[in-house]
Amino acid sequence: MKRKFVFIGALAALSALALVASCSSQRKLAAIKNGNPSASLVLGKDVYVPEVKQAQTMRDTLRIKDDEGRELLLMKAIKDEATGAMVATETLDAAKVTARFRNIAERHGKLDLAFSIIVPAKMQDSKWQLRFYPNMYLLGDVERLDPVLITGNAYDKARFKGYQQYNRLLSRIVSDPTRFVNVRALEIFLKRNIPQVYAFKTDSSYVSDERFYSIYGVSEQEAVEHYTRKISRSINDRRKRKLDEMYRKYVKVFTDNIRLDTVMVGKNGDFIYNYVQTISTRPRLRKVDITLSGEIYEAGDKIYDIPESSPLTFYISSVSGLADQTERYVQKVIERNADASTTSRIDFRLGKSDIDLSLGDNRRELGRIRKILGSLLDNETFLLDSIIVTASASPDGREVVNWRLSRARSESISRYLDDQIHVLRDSLDRESGLQFDEAGRRIRTNHVRIPFKSRYNGENWDRLDFLVDQDDYLTDGDKSRYEMLRRVPDLDSRDALLARERFYPYLRDELYPRLRTVAFNFHMHRKDMIKDTIHTTVLDSTYMRGVKALTNMDYEAALSYLQPYADYNTAIAYMCLDRNHSALDILSRLKSTTPVNYLKAIVYSRLGDEQEAVRYYLLACRQDNSFVHRGNLDPEIAQLIKTYRLNEELSEYAPPKP
Amino acid sequence: MKRLLLIWVLGLILPLTSAAQNWTVQTNFLDWAALGTVNAEVGVSVSQHFSLMAGGRYNPWNFHTHNPEALVQNQQKTAYVGVRYWPWYVNSGFWFSAKAQYMHSFSNTGIWRAALKEGKNGFGGALAAGYTFMLSKHFNLEAGIGGWAGVFREYGFYSSPQKLFVREEGRKTFIYPDQVSLSLVYVF
Numbered sequence: 001m002k003r004k005f006v007f008i009g010a011l012a013a014l015s016a017l018a019l020v021a022s023c024s025s026q027r028k029l030a031a032i033k034n035g036n037p038s039a040s041l042v043l044g045k046d047v048y049v050p051e052v053k054q055a056q057t058m059r060d061t062l063r064i065k066d067d068e069g070r071e072l073l074l075m076k077a078i079k080d081e082a083t084g085a086m087v088a089t090e091t092l093d094a095a096k097v098t099a100r101f102r103n104i105a106e107r108h109g110k111l112d113l114a115f116s117i118i119v120p121a122k123m124q125d126s127k128w129q130l131r132f133y134p135n136m137y138l139l140g141d142v143e144r145l146d147p148v149l150i151t152g153n154a155y156d157k158a159r160f161k162g163y164q165q166y167n168r169l170l171s172r173i174v175s176d177p178t179r180f181v182n183v184r185a186l187e188i189f190l191k192r193n194i195p196q197v198y199a200f201k202t203d204s205s206y207v208s209d210e211r212f213y214s215i216y217g218v219s220e221q222e223a224v225e226h227y228t229r230k231i232s233r234s235i236n237d238r239r240k241r242k243l244d245e246m247y248r249k250y251v252k253v254f255t256d257n258i259r260l261d262t263v264m265v266g267k268n269g270d271f272i273y274n275y276v277q278t279i280s281t282r283p284r285l286r287k288v289d290i291t292l293s294g295e296i297y298e299a300g301d302k303i304y305d306i307p308e309s310s311p312l313t314f315y316i317s318s319v320s321g322l323a324d325q326t327e328r329y330v331q332k333v334i335e336r337n338a339d340a341s342t343t344s345r346i347d348f349r350l351g352k353s354d355i356d357l358s359l360g361d362n363r364r365e366l367g368r369i370r371k372i373l374g375s376l377l378d379n380e381t382f383l384l385d386s387i388i389v390t391a392s393a394s395p396d397g398r399e400v401v402n403w404r405l406s407r408a409r410s411e412s413i414s415r416y417l418d419d420q421i422h423v424l425r426d427s428l429d430r431e432s433g434l435q436f437d438e439a440g441r442r443i444r445t446n447h448v449r450i451p452f453k454s455r456y457n458g459e460n461w462d463r464l465d466f467l468v469d470q471d472d473y474l475t476d477g478d479k480s481r482y483e484m485l486r487r488v489p490d491l492d493s494r495d496a497l498l499a500r501e502r503f504y505p506y507l508r509d510e511l512y513p514r515l516r517t518v519a520f521n522f523h524m525h526r527k528d529m530i531k532d533t534i535h536t537t538v539l540d541s542t543y544m545r546g547v548k549a550l551t552n553m554d555y556e557a558a559l560s561y562l563q564p565y566a567d568y569n570t571a572i573a574y575m576c577l578d579r580n581h582s583a584l585d586i587l588s589r590l591k592s593t594t595p596v597n598y599l600k601a602i603v604y605s606r607l608g609d610e611q612e613a614v615r616y617y618l619l620a621c622r623q624d625n626s627f628v629h630r631g632n633l634d635p636e637i638a639q640l641i642k643t644y645r646l647n648e649e650l651s652e653y654a655p656p657k658p
Numbered sequence: 659m660k661r662l663l664l665i666w667v668l669g670l671i672l673p674l675t676s677a678a679q680n681w682t683v684q685t686n687f688l689d690w691a692a693l694g695t696v697n698a699e700v701g702v703s704v705s706q707h708f709s710l711m712a713g714g715r716y717n718p719w720n721f722h723t724h725n726p727e728a729l730v731q732n733q734q735k736t737a738y739v740g741v742r743y744w745p746w747y748v749n750s751g752f753w754f755s756a757k758a759q760y761m762h763s764f765s766n767t768g769i770w771r772a773a774l775k776e777g778k779n780g781f782g783g784a785l786a787a788g789y790t791f792m793l794s795k796h797f798n799l800e801a802g803i804g805g806w807a808g809v810f811r812e813y814g815f816y817s818s819p820q821k822l823f824v825r826e827e828g829r830k831t832f833i834y835p836d837q838v839s840l841s842l843v844y845v846f
Binding site: 188189191192193214216217218226 | 795
């Protein structure tokens with residue numbers, strides 16, 4: 001009886017303890033929901049860049065003036081669960097001055113974002129796992145960084161139990177599918193019905209892909225399938241499929257990448273994690289915001305979403321910020337005349353020269369030429385002077401006839417296009433609207449007639465040479481035979497001799513049609529330009545593209561544009577890509593201006609010549625005192641300032657503080 | 659009797675003359691246990707799923723107990739032909755059979771009860787099902803159960819072996835359990 005009392009007493013004590021623990025967690029959660037305590041983000045310590053502080057007070061009390069000018073003191077309060085009255089929070093954190101932004105230097109295309117996640121001791125609980133997710137905002141994108149997990153001791157123990165359960169499940173899963181085959185029965189079956197297969201089992205010297213069948217056409221694979229215990233296999237498969245689900249059920253761990261998963265044993269006070277995230281810079285990246293959100297888990301289930309904190313802002317400073325944005329101009333020579341040309345294949349009926357649009361691709365080809373003509377007539381820069389139409393013929397038929405035919409065809413196309421020009425001009429005039437003079441008479445545009453010059457080449461043997469040479473179908477023997485016959489001076493005899501060759505049908509059907517071409521040359525001149533050439537000054541667009549790429553931190557592109565100029569901005573592009581010797585080579589040849597000296601200081605610092613680096617930095621500061629502050633933004637110079645205590649030296653140059 | 663012998667002889671000779679794996683011979687232990695019924699069956703596979711069979715049972719024995727007047731016997735002369743269906747592959751796994759059976763005569767007495775049943779010229783059809791375990795390349799162990807139905811032209815049921823009291827006599831249609839088997843099979 002007494003033992004029973006002891007047992008009941010112990011049970012009651014345990015229950016009471018559990019209740020107390022549970023109440024403590026709930027109170028803690030209620031306090032967290034009211035915003036006190038909460039995890040915070042602060043800027044991390046960085047050896048190079050001194051923190052740029054901006055006072056931004058986190059107050060627990062607010063001083064506000066009402067409409068009548070009376071001053072009110074508002075205190076942060078929470079609702080008491082028991083009484084419903086508003087009471088002041090139990091503890092009021094001292095107001096902290098925390099910098100919410102920092103300038104960071106971009107180097108070698110990389111940025112190190114350093115910040116600390118501070119989790120107050122009051123926020124930690126043995127039964128909880130706190131999951132903190134830093135969120136990175138850059139150029140309108142949000143990226144969730146690897147989370148930091150703080151796991152309570154009791155939570156971790158429960159998790160371990162889950163692991164054990166999961167392991168037990170894992171041990172019951174068969175990974176070898178052959179374990180489900182009734183090997184004994186299969187062996188007997190094979191011995192009896194497909195003995196050839198069974199013979200291979202003992203003879204490993206010969207491997208064959210041949211499939212064997214029983215006298216009734218059953219293959220070894222079918223036999224294996226038959227002697228597989230399908231129910232066991234399907235149970236095993238179901239277990240396998242549910243493995244992920246079971247993992248989540250039993251283990252309940254975070255499966256993504258984790259930056260830190262630490263188990264807190266006992267009271268450790270505030271937890272501080274110094275988080276450093278290295279990111280690659282990208283064009284136009286000027287600032288990065290980091291916020292912190294999170295979740296609280298108990299027994300594997302989420303019990304609270306920690307709201308997102310206000311952001312920490314990292315402003316990115318780069319050497320490219322020192323780029324010279326001055327516009328650069330170049331002298332350009334503009335030619336008065338311009339040419340455009342195109343070749344087209346217009347088909348004609350045998351021995352005919354009139355245009356038949358329904359033949360072959362003629363409609364499409366002539367449509368294309370008409371389109372080109374239209375765009376040239378409508379061109380604002382150029383005026384069309386003349387068009388040369390050159391027609392060629394294939395070698396089949398008599399030479400004299402081919403000459404005559406190519407000439408007639410060239411003239412026929414010229415006439416056709418001349419008509420088209422009239423149509424095009426009329427439609428262009430209609431598009432620009434009717435114009436009337438002061439007396440109300442319609443003004444007609446007087447277009448200059450564009451002369452067509454018809455030329456004809458006769459048989460186009462040169463192009464045939466080219467086509468034969470490039471052809472893959474003709475054999476080397478065919479080609480050498482062709483070359484031999486090509487030397488026959490009389491064109492008609494030459495074609496007649498070719499016609500006797502075995503490969504002639506191929507020439508006639510495949511290559512000859514490609515010789516019946518019409519070439520168009522359009523000659524133009526610039527409107528309102530009388531001289532043949534003009535020398536003018538225009539913005540150097542290539543250079544300016546390079547400068548733009550440089551300021552947008554697209555350094556590879558910047559260098560590809562700026563490399564030929566080998567000037568100040570080229571040196572910056574080299575520096576941004578860490579090609580310091582190339583940068584120094586250019587800087588040494590430039591005039592000793594303040595920015596040049598400052599860049600030299602950075603380059604020398606990177607190359608390890610601190611003496612020269614300090615000399616050039618001091619020189620730059622002497623020339624322009626704004627570089628005293630700039631030095632703090634570039635780690636190479638900031639390091640020098642710290643090491644050699646240049647602040648004292650520089651104080652005389654520094655501009656007076658406001 | 660001649661027909662039975664013919665089947666018996668065919669069953670012995672044919673396996674020796676044809677290709678391996680197609681032929682089987684088997685005997686049922688349970689028949690032997692039933693007062694030494696000599697029995698044998700010959701089978702031949704004709705496709706992946708079908709085999710033909712022919713067999714017979716023969717028991718001429720009389721057994722005397724401590725009571726010299728009480729005779730114990732399970733005499734019969736039976737022959738049958740039929741077909742088996744094997745869902746997976748002939749001579750392995752499950753099977754179902756259908757056969758035509760001729761029972762030339764039978765005569766059995768009860769062991770514990772004095773009674774006699776006799777029949778002659780029985781014809782019928784039998785259905786059975788079972789499972790065949792492969793023991794080795796050449797041996798199978800087969801278990802099966804089935805029944806047969808048909809008609810005896812002459813039938814008698816007597817309360818004692820001496821036929822003192824006639825319970826039933828004449829022509830009889832019947833449904834009996836037939837094949838309760840546990841057989842050893844030799845596969846050629």
